[in-house]
Amino acid sequence: MPDTVVKPRTKTRPKTARPPLYKVILLNDDFTPREFVVQVLKAVFRMNAEHANHVMLTAHQKGACVIAVYTRDVAETKAKEATELGKEKGYPLFFTTEPEN
């Protein structure tokens, strides 16, 4: 059997540019019921009950909470969708987006 010849790798892998990411931020308000905020976080951002509760409480206590990062399109769509769910119920619940960097 011929010996295996191991050739050192010399090819360079071209770096693939990654799309810029956007944060989705949940803002506190005095009117939206806590349970409703949790419900929206679970539905739109696929959070489990524990995580949704934690995020809701952080926004409640600190005024705002970064809840996720996505590509711009996804971030804006989810923020709009989540804000709309509150609006339908007459709540001022608000989600905004901003570039991560």
Ligand code: TYC
């Ligand atoms: N502050 C609201 C209340 O006391 C609950 C709430 C929490 C609303 C987080 C918005 O992002 C929010 N009912």
